Amino acid sequence: MVVADPQNYEIGVQMGTVRIENATVWTGTRLPSGEIAVTDSVLIEAGNILAIGATAKRLPAEQVIDAAGGFICAGFGDGHVHPVFGGLEQQFAPVRDGVSVEAIAAAVGRWADAHPTAEWIRGEGFDHTLAPDGVFMAAWLDAVIPDRPVVLRATDYHTVWVNSEALRRAGYTRGLVQPHDGEIVLDANGEPTGTLREWGAWRPVFDLLPPVELETLMGAIAHANKCFASAGLTWVQDAWVEPTGVDTWIQADQRGLVNFRVAMALWADPNSWRDQVAQFVASRAQVIAAGSPRLTANTIKFFADGVIESTTGALLEPYCDCPHTKGLPNWNPVELKIAVATIDALGFQTHIHAIGDGAARMALDAIEYASVSNGARDRRPIIAHTQLVDAADIGRFAELGVIANFEPYWAKFDSWQTELTEPRLGAERTNRQFMIGTILKSGAPVSFGSDWPVTTYAPLAGIQVAVTRKMTATDPSWMPQECLTVEEALLAYTSGVAFQAGDDSAGVIRPGARADLVWLATDPRFVDPMQIEGISVVGTWSDGKRIWP
Incomplete structure (x- = not known):
């Protein structure tokens, strides 16, 4: 020195x-x-x-x-984002900007014509509000591409739209057995429509896709790197990393493509998590051995449920438009408790996707179980999205030291709400969503994120919505009692995310x-x-x- x-x-x-x-x-x-x-x-x-x-x-x-x-503050953090998914959108058929089913199908057809050797036609990020009840028909894609399989993932990243050739290759026909952790949407005659909800339904299709080439993945990370730098982001939680993804991040970092810090959240499969535990430990050790100050792999990601828009979010009471169901929990509650306690005992941080109030309670119960089982430590567990929380559970975030991670850009009354969410939840539950102000005032730690590419990665856009809860200047604020001050929103994007990261040198x-x-x-x-x-x-x-x- x-x-x-x-x-x-x-x-x-x-x-x-x-x-x-x-x-x-x-x-x-x-x-x-x-x-x-x-x-x-x-x-x-x-x-x-x-x-x-x-x-x-x-x-x-x-x-x-x-x-x-000008204004200088600590670099922004994103407590829940998918950098590789966001970067890969640029590599496939451009479906995000389609304003109708016909426009999306036409864009897919043009891309297919321009890529005649592509065995599969893939697209990411289409608007899942464009079809009634969010049900997209294979026949609409068949009209433009009948002979090659097409697989399109919606902007919620929980819903997939495929054509008939993709259904055929996956073996989805009349009389199929529904997966326990997904829904293959059927028509009135019992035939698959072309809409697949949650990975239990669409993972068999994605398993048929050719692997994404390494250079394509490097290009995706380079794109994300530029996006994040332009928005002031210096730390992110990659909220869904599988074993090959660990190799991808290490390779990208060694090539000099990563200018921000990345905390990888390793995905726990509810069907095989016990077999994954050794791999979790090995992945953490692999990242430590790589010796980069920019990479960590100390977090395990659980999906407690799906999303309300496709009736896969887990609720405490039935959906208004589907009174026979309370949604689709991805985990058995007892099994989630055991899984969370197991990885917690190994020193991993827990990160649970929970959209519905049933999922939020299940997540809180699992974290409480792990805390009691393993004793006191600075574990900083995270419940991500926190869209709907029952009044009885709000105080438990502070009481258990659970970080409530919100994607504040969602806290506005947009087409997702009017077309899909409100009809499913009803007025009372609709107006209990994204209670950011209430949970912050309860004393719970709060961090912000984007879930990009579901919605924009730009923290300033998230801050604007957190403060106003408006679509336009002339709109009334949605649930104005939940609006934050600008400083509260800045803290959630800086020191709030740094607390989630366990990084006292940031924020x-x-x-x-x-x-x-x-x-x-x-x-x-x-x-x-x-x-x-x-x-x-x-x-x-x-x-x-x-x-x-």
């Missing part, structure tokens, strides 16, 4: 110091008054913050950046913290809240290195 001569600051200057000044530096540190400390400068050295405020301005710097009155701007920073053109606290999404990200730093632009 080189130590600067205290009598000669010029020696220290050569160590690559960078000062950002003439800024509103929002530190994320709360003062005794309750306010967040704000200063005007930050000094970076060797990947960390050396000083802030007047001392940062007094000490010398090799490079000085005039922020022109705040203070001497000694890692220099993960984002520079915004305007202070989001003092603009029209409906303009927050439009604020420019002027710069992003990860480990003190500027990665955007």
Whole structure:
């Protein structure tokens, strides 16, 4: 280590110091008054913050950046995202922007014509609200591609639409046996429609797809890397990683394609999780052996249920439009308790997808069981999405130390709500969704994420919705009692996600913290809240290195 001569600051200057000044530096540190400390400068050295405020301005710097009155805060984090899925969307048929069934089918047909040697036609991210009750017919795709299998995944990533050739190859015919962890949607005559809900139904189809080539995966991660840097993101939780995905991330990092930190959540299959435990331990060891400060694999991901839009979200009471069902839990509650306790005993962090109030209760019960079984420790379990929580369970998040991870961009009354969710939940439950303000006020830790590519990865877009809960400026706020302040939303995207990561060196701007920073053109606290999404990200730093632009 080189130590600067205290009598000669010029020696220290050569160590690559960078000062950002003439800024509103929002530190994320709360003062005794309750306010967040704000200063005007930050000094970076060797990947960390050396000083802030007047001392940062007094000490010398090799490079000085005039922020022109802009806003500096800790780098944003995303507590639940799918970087590889998001990057891969660019590689397949462009279905996300289709505004009708016909438009999607036409886009798939054009892509197929342009790729005559592709055995399978694949697309990701179509709008699942475009068909009545979310049921898409194989015949609509057959009309443009009758002879090659087509598999399209909806923007919820829980629903898949296939053509007749894909159904044939999967062996899905009249008289089939429904999987216990999915639904092959049938018509009135018992024939498969072409809509598959949850992986128990569509995994057999995806298992037939040719593996994605390594270079395609590298391109997907490079795309995600650019997207995240442009949005100010410096840490993400990849919320669904299978064993080959661990190799993919290590390879991408070794190629220099990863400028952000990635915490991998290894997927637990409810059908074979016991056989996976040894692989979980091996994957964690593999990542440690790779020796990258950017990669970890300390989290296990469970899907407690599906999604409300396809009636696979697990509810405590029946669906309004399907009174014979309460949804589709992916786990037996007792088995989930045992699984969570098992991985918790091995020192892994628990991360549970829970959409319905039945799934939220099952997740809380499993975490409580693991805590009692394994004793007190700093485990920081996560329940992701937290869309619908029964009143009796809200206090349990704080009582068990469970992090409530929300995707705040969902907390608006959009077409998902009007076309699919509200008809299924009814008015009373509809207006108990995404109770971010209530859970935050209960004392529970809260983190924010995006679930990209389900919805946008941009934290500023999430902050705008968390603050306004509006679609447009003229709309009323949906459940206005749940709106956050801008500072509360900023905290959820910075120190809230850093707490989820177990990273005390991130999420705040203070001497000694890692220099993960984002520079915004305007202070989001003092603009029209409906303009927050439009604020420019002027710069992003990860480990003190500027990665955007």
